[in-house]
Amino acid sequence: MTSDSSLDSVDDPLFQSGHRIFANKDLLKIGHVPEADRIVGRDEEISKLAKRLNGAVHGYSPENVMIYGKTGTGKSLVSRHVCQRAQNAAQDSVDIGTAYIDCAEDNTETQAISSLAAKLNDESTTGITVPHTGLSTSKYYKLLWQTLDSQFDSVIIILDEIDLMTDGSVLMKLSRAEEAGKIDCSIGIIAISNKIQYVDDLNERVKSSFQHKELFFKPYDANQLREIMYNRDDAFQEDVLSDDVIPLAAAFAAQEHGDARKAIDILRHAGEVAYESGDDTVREEHVRQAQQHAEKDRFRELVNGAPTQAKAALLALTELTVTSQEDAFLTSRVYDEYERICNYLDMDTLSVRRFRDILKEQAFLGVVEIEKINKGSAGGIHLQNRLIEDHEVVRETILEDSRMQNWADR
DNA sequence: CCTCCACTGGAATGTGAGGCGT
DNA sequence: ACGCCTCACATTCCAGTGGAGG
Numbered sequence: 001m002t003s004d005s006s007l008d009s010v011d012d013p014l015f016q017s018g019h020r021i022f023a024n025k026d027l028l029k030i031g032h033v034p035e036a037d038r039i040v041g042r043d044e045e046i047s048k049l050a051k052r053l054n055g056a057v058h059g060y061s062p063e064n065v066m067i068y069g070k071t072g073t074g075k076s077l078v079s080r081h082v083c084q085r086a087q088n089a090a091q092d093s094v095d096i097g098t099a100y101i102d103c104a105e106d107n108t109e110t111q112a113i114s115s116l117a118a119k120l121n122d123e124s125t126t127g128i129t130v131p132h133t134g135l136s137t138s139k140y141y142k143l144l145w146q147t148l149d150s151q152f153d154s155v156i157i158i159l160d161e162i163d164l165m166t167d168g169s170v171l172m173k174l175s176r177a178e179e180a181g182k183i184d185c186s187i188g189i190i191a192i193s194n195k196i197q198y199v200d201d202l203n204e205r206v207k208s209s210f211q212h213k214e215l216f217f218k219p220y221d222a223n224q225l226r227e228i229m230y231n232r233d234d235a236f237q238e239d240v241l242s243d244d245v246i247p248l249a250a251a252f253a254a255q256e257h258g259d260a261r262k263a264i265d266i267l268r269h270a271g272e273v274a275y276e277s278g279d280d281t282v283r284e285e286h287v288r289q290a291q292q293h294a295e296k297d298r299f300r301e302l303v304n305g306a307p308t309q310a311k312a313a314l315l316a317l318t319e320l321t322v323t324s325q326e327d328a329f330l331t332s333r334v335y336d337e338y339e340r341i342c343n344y345l346d347m348d349t350l351s352v353r354r355f356r357d358i359l360k361e362q363a364f365l366g367v368v369e370i371e372k373i374n375k376g377s378a379g380g381i382h383l384q385n386r387l388i389e390d391h392e393v394v395r396e397t398i399l400e401d402s403r404m405q406n407w408a409d410r
Numbered sequence: 411c412c413t414c415c416a417c418t419g420g421a422a423t424g425t426g427a428g429g430c431g432t
Numbered sequence: 433a434c435g436c437c438t439c440a441c442a443t444t445c446c447a448g449t450g451g452a453g454g
Contacts, residue, residue, distance in 0.1 A: 307441095332417075354442055356418075372418090376452025380415045 020237065021275045021282065027235035028268040038231045039081060041224035042074050045217060049082045052213055053188055056154040057086050059094045062188030064175060064210060066199060069217025072259030075192045076100075078217075079158045083190075086156060097148070097155040103165040110137045112170050116157065117144040126150045145177065148185040155187055162191045163198050172206045219258025225250040228260050229267055236271060241282050245270065248287045266290045299389045302365055303397040309350055311398045312341050313358050315407065317368065318391045318398070328371065328386040331356055345406055359385055367394075 039046070049065060056062035067075050083098040090096040099119045106112040117140055118130045128150070130143050148155060157174065159165070171191065177183050191212070199207065199214075220228065229246045249270065253263035269290035274282040303314065316338035320329050335355050342349040350358070363370045363385075371384045387394060399408040 309441095330417085350441095351443055352417095353419085353444080357442095360419095374449085374451045375415080375417095376450080377414050377454080378452070379417075380451085381417055381449055383418075 019275075020280055021240055021271045022235060023237045024235050025268070025271075027232045028264055028271075039074070039077060040227045040231065041220060042078050042217075045074070045078050045215065046082060048215055049078060049190070050085065052215075053082060053086055053156055053190075056096055056156055056186070056188050057090045057094060059153050061178065061186040062154060062156060064189045064212035065191070065215055066212045067190060067192045067215045067217060068198070069194070070219055070257070070259065071194055072257070072261035072263075073217040073219055074260065075217050076158075076160050079160075079190050079192060083156050083158065094153045095151060097152040098158070099155065100158045101160065103159055103161045103163075107164055109165075109170050110140060112159070112165070113137065113140040113144055117147055120144070120151070120155065121147040122151060141173065145183045148187075149183050152185045154185060156190065157187065158190045158192065160192045161194070163193045163195045169206065171210045175210045220254065220260055220263075221258065222247075222250045222254035225253050225258070225260060225263045229263065232264065232267075235268075236282065240271075240274075240280070242284070244284050245282050245287055248284055249291075252287070252291050262294065266294055269293060296389070296393055299367070299393060300397050302367055303394055304400070306362070306367075308347070308401070308403055310358050310362060311401055311404060312345070312347065313338055313355060314362065314367065314387075314394055315398050315404065316341055317385060317387055318395045321387055321391045322395070328384040330382045330384060331359065332382075334359070334385055341407065344410065345403070347403070356383075359383075 049067075052063040052065045054062070067079065069075050080100060083100075087096055087098055097120050099116055101112055101116060101119075103112065106115050114130065114132065114135070118132065121128055121130050121143075123129060126147055128143060128147055130140075130147070135143075159170070162171070171189065174187055174189055178186055189210075189212075191210075199212075226246055229250060233241055233246065246267070249263060249266045253259065253266060256262075266287065267290075270282050270286040273289045273293075274286045277286075279286070303311070306314070313334070316334050317329065319341070320334060320337055321327055331352075335352055338355060339349055359368060359370065362368045367388060369386045369388050371386070372381065373384055374381050398404055
């Protein structure tokens, strides 16, 4: 995500020419940034964003923008692209700087400001040195202001994944610097967030100083995903992809999430599957396998991220599934098993009421399925719980947890 | 059509962790 | 350091549920 991948498109025949399936696998890498003419279906977003930042190009203040949208909807891509275009457009008339900060990496105020200063500073023109670490936050701010004023008329700063930032004061201080007269250079901020309510969560002081317009990125639809993938099909050798591969992969991705990153992932995976099974072409069945694999991965992640009590509950369900013929069980039955497991593992046993809610949460996440049945006078209304994925996958994943270890070597 | 079973699910309430202003 | 507030998680209590079977 952080570096351009132009460097690593190796042409060494030793490593490239022999591959039956891939011609240039880098095109399918997660961090790969496509060229401008390969950006699909985001024309409207691009022009809207450009309009907001227009000021920067002409030497007056650009507007701040908050971009929302799910992962893999092109938020970072479009932001970087527009920044680059702005920089090109401004060439002679205005000195304009751009910087990209990934708040997942630099998640505290000091880290963000220090890497901002480091990225924008050109030592040979300013004579300023920005140390990587060791200064107080306010020193870093001062360095940043100096750097900005000695080099630029305006800067555009992209703060990606801003919701991961531990506090919002960076937004406030950056947007206030100009009006407080600390700097002459004008600052435009593009803040990118996956969480829709991010701004609502900020406190009032930050909100009022960070005046901004909002921009919403919709998930890609199947057509757009298809085009995105076609734009990268030269990652494969010629005639290796059969015709139905990309449309199928696009359809899968679109109905599930509209995430371009995951869509490309499936495509790459399909290629790998084809290669490993010794085939010369990538076909529909490989896509299906890749999709299944992705599904399992998603599932693993879900189970892995579940709290311990939820894992115990799921474990109870898997044990029942393994030991009996049926695959769906009444809550009370699962609870009994759960109690056994808790006793064995020496952990707290939750009440039935809470246990029901935990199962329900898991149902919401799509790990289990709950069906309502009525046994009439033999016992009224019950819920039947069933594992959705293969129980082996769930079991394996749960037992990776150190707290569940004892159950594994019981 | 009425009963009746054993669980379901809403509501009230308790508890501990963590952030906030003073 | 202090109380205050909020939030997520958990418990307790209990009216409500709805079809099989009389």
